[in-house]
Amino acid sequence: MKRTLALLISLHFVVACSPEKSPPPATDKTKAATTTLITPDYELLRPTDEPAAALLILFGGYPERAADIKREFKIAEPATAQQVAVLFMNYSQRLWLEESEKKELGSRLQSAILKHGLPTDNIYVGGFSSGGNVALLLSDFLVGRDEFGFKPKGVFVVDSPVDLAELYATAALNVARNFSPPSVREGEFLLEKMSKEIGDPTRSLDRYETYSPVTFGTNNTDRIANLREIKIRLYTEPDTVWWQKHRQQAYVETNGYRLKRLYGKMRELGFEKVTYVTSENRGYRSGGERHPHSWSIVDPEELVSWMLAN
Template sequence: MKKLLKFSGIIALIFFSNFSIAQTNEIAKKHKSTDFYELYKPGTTEVVLVLFGGYPENAEDIEREFAITGRANKKNVAVVYLNYSGKLWLEENEKIKLTESINTLFQSNELPTKKIFFGGFSSGGNMVLLISNFLIKNSNVIQPAGVFIVDSPIDLLALYNSAEKNIKSNYSQPAVQEAKWIIKTLNENFGEPENNLDKYEKYSVFTSKTDHISNLKNLNSTQIRFYTEPDTLWWKENRKANYDQMNAYYIKKLSENLKNSGFDQVEYIPTENKGYRANGERHPHSWSIIDKEELLQWMLKK
């Protein structure tokens, strides 16, 4: 009897070891890593979600802050976390190169192209809107079915003006450091706003001062979602920033502008007390303001 139990135990051990190896191999099949992206592809793939991080997030950072892989794969949604950030706008040559990289990503991994969704956090949202507009304009094989942004600095002129206020108030060291970088970067590339408004309009997603939305005109038939958490109290206490210095203010204005211009598939989604970093830090400027399950349901309906 003891020999039989011992023998049965060995069989069970072998079985579970093989099962574990099989699971590991299955996971390995689903995951592909390159300098450009991290891909998690389920056995059957119907929908693809491509995510852009904010400055200076890489794929690993996005996956940590917005852990949607398991939930998405169970619904046959492939997830791509991009190593592409550090930009507030895209030059024309950058749009072309990024398009080539995205096309290669889809072709080499045999990803479906009927239901593709692009999402981006912070400056990554700027890239999502600009590259999506470019893809549709040029009738690229990759056509976004929907796009979403998460608290993105869509108005570069407003960003410049807010940075000046942050430096003047000198209330928050992180805000001052960021503000100095913003002004330096924009000055070096576009010059001071008062004499170079046309350059800000050319590269910005939206210029509220002039209601300029030309950089989004090809998205008029695309599903668009704007996520933001307009926690005015948090920004006042932590950055001494007024509502008109917040990304949320300009995101709402863009949403209203697009709807008034005939964009009938735009959703403005403000949240409350959902903004927390992966380490538990309270911050309204976070990936966590998105309801992952609801987002996936939205994608699967389209």
């Protein structure tokens, strides 16, 4: 039990081209009055005195809950300074979503939006690592539906493992090379989970197409087809030296490489509002650890500006 808990606490999936121009962030440093509401499902940070101009919904990586997202991603002040409400979700430990989970999550968000009087016409969804997969799959589902009363205007992912079949293959390589203990533990976990719940991609690739945002091996993008007309950002920090030194992984085995491929595929398919955003030496965990697979690769103020741009 202790080993499992430790694994979940440490688990982050290993698994872009400059950003489009946005208005500069506000220079007014006056701290906006905000209200924080905490529920079992989420933490909501919203303006106290005025209606929110936009809503940002955030999903953490595999073990992250709302408090973890708030600690690792310094979005609170830049968002509230621009009257943007932030919904930090206690929804993680998912690499993919079942259809029933998409419906349940859509209803849960609908309830929160109605209960707190949040905007329905300017909503953005984002996620880190596995949470980025959730953000993409959920946004695709919501854009294709009318019954929830809201649809995302944009979605962004932060170094997410968007092709589960390739994630499986990378996990197998990490276990076989036996170089980095964290990668070996993560690889063993992933292989067990995906083998049990989806199958081996060499025999069940159709099931991977059902659950992955993209499956490069079969050129399948059905799970993100509805996102063609909304704003998309794909964030990564492609520090090839770090991955080789600490994980003995080649660039083609990283999330950054796959996000770059996804960007190219989206552009090829006519996604005109997608941007691949890279950073350099921004990736640090809150405790000071250098790691390119981190929330910190996103510039919070620039992200808010992108959200509020027409």
